Amino acid sequence: MKPIEPKNPSKVIIIPHPQTPVKKSDPVNPEEVKTESDQKEEAKEEASEQPEK
Amino acid sequence: MKKSTDGNSIPLEDAARLSGRLAFNILFKPAGSLCNLGCDYCYYLDKSRLYGGREPRMSLEVLESVTRAYIEANDVPEVQFVWHGGEPLVVGLDFYRKAVDFQKKYADGKTIHNSIQTNGTLLSPDWAGFFRDNGFLVGLSLDGPESVHDQYRRDRGGKPTFARVMEGLRMLREHGVEFNTLTTVSKAGEGRGAEVYRFLKDAGSRYMQFLPVVEFVKDRDGDGRPLIADPSDEGVRPAEWCVSATGFGRFMTDVFDEWVRSDVGEYYVQLFDSALSAWCGLREGVCVFGRTCSGNAVVEHNGDLYVCDHFVYPEYRVGNVLETPIRTLMETEAVKRFAYRKWTSLPRECRQCAWLPACNGECPQHRRSDDGKNVLCEGYKFFFSHAAPYMDRMRKLLSEGRAPAEIINTKHIAYETD
Numbered sequence: 407m408k409p410i411e412p413k414n415p416s417k418v419i420i421i422p423h424p425q426t427p428v429k430k431s432d433p434v435n436p437e438e439v440k441t442e443s444d445q446k447e448e449a450k451e452e453a454s455e456q457p458e459k
Numbered sequence: 460m461k462k463s464t465d466g467n468s469i470p471l472e473d474a475a476r477l478s479g480r481l482a483f484n485i486l487f488k489p490a491g492s493l494c495n496l497g498c499d500y501c502y503y504l505d506k507s508r509l510y511g512g513r514e515p516r517m518s519l520e521v522l523e524s525v526t527r528a529y530i531e532a533n534d535v536p537e538v539q540f541v542w543h544g545g546e547p548l549v550v551g552l553d554f555y556r557k558a559v560d561f562q563k564k565y566a567d568g569k570t571i572h573n574s575i576q577t578n579g580t581l582l583s584p585d586w587a588g589f590f591r592d593n594g595f596l597v598g599l600s601l602d603g604p605e606s607v608h609d610q611y612r613r614d615r616g617g618k619p620t621f622a623r624v625m626e627g628l629r630m631l632r633e634h635g636v637e638f639n640t641l642t643t644v645s646k647a648g649e650g651r652g653a654e655v656y657r658f659l660k661d662a663g664s665r666y667m668q669f670l671p672v673v674e675f676v677k678d679r680d681g682d683g684r685p686l687i688a689d690p691s692d693e694g695v696r697p698a699e700w701c702v703s704a705t706g707f708g709r710f711m712t713d714v715f716d717e718w719v720r721s722d723v724g725e726y727y728v729q730l731f732d733s734a735l736s737a738w739c740g741l742r743e744g745v746c747v748f749g750r751t752c753s754g755n756a757v758v759e760h761n762g763d764l765y766v767c768d769h770f771v772y773p774e775y776r777v778g779n780v781l782e783t784p785i786r787t788l789m790e791t792e793a794v795k796r797f798a799y800r801k802w803t804s805l806p807r808e809c810r811q812c813a814w815l816p817a818c819n820g821e822c823p824q825h826r827r828s829d830d831g832k833n834v835l836c837e838g839y840k841f842f843f844s845h846a847a848p849y850m851d852r853m854r855k856l857l858s859e860g861r862a863p864a865e866i867i868n869t870k871h872i873a874y875e876t877d
Contacts, residue, residue, distance in 0.1 A: 409737035409817035409843075409850070420482050421746045423755035424822075425768055426541045427574040427598025427639050428729065429666045439858040440740030 482535040483754025483789055486543040486768050487525070489554060491515030491760040494546040496578050497615040497684075500645055500672045500700045503545060505687050506771055515760040516550060519557055525758055525780050526561040530569060532786040542575040543757075543768065549581065552589055559593050574598060576641060578612070579627030580620055587634035597631055597638040599624070601662065603648060603655035610647035611700055625662075632663055639666035646672075646699070649706035652713030660726060668729045669714070671707045671835055673825045674698040689772050690824070697834075708838030712845045719849050724864030734843065737817035738850040739857060747822040751798045754789060764788050766797045769824040806831040814843040 422428045492506040493515055507515070517525075530538050540562070542555075555575075562571045574596040590597055601624055602608040609619035631638045640659055642648075648655055659667055675695040676685035688695035702710070711730060718728055733744035743749045757765040762781040765771045775797065778788045788794070805820045809832060812818070818839050820826060825833045833839070853863035 409734070409740075409814065420484050420535075420539065421743060421749055421753040421755075423484060423486065423541075423768060424668060424670055424729070424745050424747055425543065425576060425598075425641065426484060426486065426539075426755070427576055427596050427641065428668070429596065429637070429639060429727070438739070438741060439854060444740070 482533050483756065484539055484541060485529055485764075485785075486541045486755065486757045487517075487547075488515075488543055488545060488757060488759050489517040489522070489547055489550045490545045492545045493549055494544055494578070495549060495580060495614060496546065496620060497613060497617075499611040499613070499684065500643065500674060500698065502674055502687050502769070503771070509771070509773065510759075510761070515545075517554075517760040519554075521760070521762050521781065522554070522558060523561050525762060525785075526558065527565040528780055528785045529758075530562070530565045530567065530571070532784065532789070533569075535569075537570045537572060539572045539574065542573065544576070546578055546581065547575055548577050548586065552585060555589065555593075572596070576600065577627075578620065578624065579631075580614070580623040582627035582630050584630060584634065587630045587636050590631075590636045591634045595636070597636055598641050598668070599628060599631070599638050599664075600643075601628070601640045601659070601664075602642050602645070603651065604658045607647050607651060607655060611643075611645055628662060638664070639668065640664040641668045641670060643670045643672045644702050644707055644710050646702055646706070648710055649702060650709070652710035653717050655710075656714040656717050660722075665725070666727045666729075669711065671702050671825075671838075672698075673701050673827075673834055675827060690770070691772075691774070704835045704838035705841065706838070707835055708841030711838075711842045715842070715846055715849075719846075719866060721867055723853070723867055724862060730842075731846070734817050734846060735850055735853055735863065738854045743819070748817060748819055750802050750819050752801045752823065753798070756789065756794075766794055769822060770797070804831065808832065809836075812840075814840060817843055 491510060492503045494501070494504065497504065507513070529540070540558070559573075573593065575590070576598040577600065579599045579601070589595075600612070602610075602612055605619075605621040608621045608624070612620050612624075614620055628638075640662070642655065642659065656667070674697075675688045675692075676698045677688045677692055677695050679686045685698065714728065715731060718726060718731060729745055733748050736742060736744050737748065746753045746755050752767060755767055756777070757768050757771055758780055759765070759771070762779045764777045764780055764785070766775045766777060777791055777793055780788065801820065801823050804823070804826070808830070809815060809818075809820050821833045821835060821839065825835055827834050828836070849866060852866050852869065856863050856865050
């Protein structure tokens, strides 16, 4: 398995600069975590969206 | 979102949406590049040239004006003020007392947070008490044990600073100030990742940020430290203090091995948090790993706004917040172009890389290879390859509603193939 590109990049969120002091990131919500099957499903979806050559 | 048809670009409207924001961070530079230290690798010291070499200092009039404008411009209930330098403590404690007063005056129901990045050498009990009482998060620049830290972090007289920083740290701890550490990874740290990590833990740091030192320089007229080169300069060379790609990759891998063995959930390393987010399909934890450059602008002492702390060059000056509303400046085409150029300039090889969602080409400032790739590419590949099975396992734990810390004491992790 590999990292996954997030699907909701327009969400309003401030991403800190590496030189901004920060504490730990927000806790991960388990319901938002993509599983292997989610990833396979998305890969299928993306493949079907590809324009025909 | 529309698909790119050539694989190398995304439509303008999608790029604008990706970079669009209703909230943004500003790093305030109340003293510009002014600093009581003269660290060899500092990328900001030379910025005094932008302002005629004068000693910069933000006036209270500018402070009040930018405070009001910044709070008004952010459409979010919580606004973050980041104080940065140079060394932001050189403007004195009264400046920050006024800053807090102005924040209260213009908060308009919003919650205000403050963080400040300091070299720690000017801290005193008064400063520590103020930070504690006003809830400032202090980022302390500490590169590791004495022999690593003092290699490049020296004062203007060339004297080492480690002992003074540790005294500052002692004061922060004694006064119960929230702090984290910012550790640059330079040539001096190569091969010493585990040692540096253990040192930071012993020093009481639970939240750690590691920053690779990658600078390109050119000679200046006469003697002295070479100048940090502008992005457009030709005939530049890597600075002697730069960390190598493999050196950085191995450093972070060594830190990771220490962390994943016993510290997950107790100690936090920004790169690891961000990588785990990417593995879980969530947003990056730090802007350099995002697809586009997100809103992290800089306001200099006189109100000049630049697109990013790493791009404070004349060609990246957007305007002045005393003349134009901040929100207008942040929504200019120049800022949007800067944001999505991170994606559109990404080399084809990067787009096909397995680690793309976790890396996204990292900071554009580091894309200085002849092929347009990040000079740290091999280091990141080394790190992500090493961390992958552990990230897989932690994602699985999270998806089951369990804590990633359960990975501690896992004796063997076999790579889970797709």
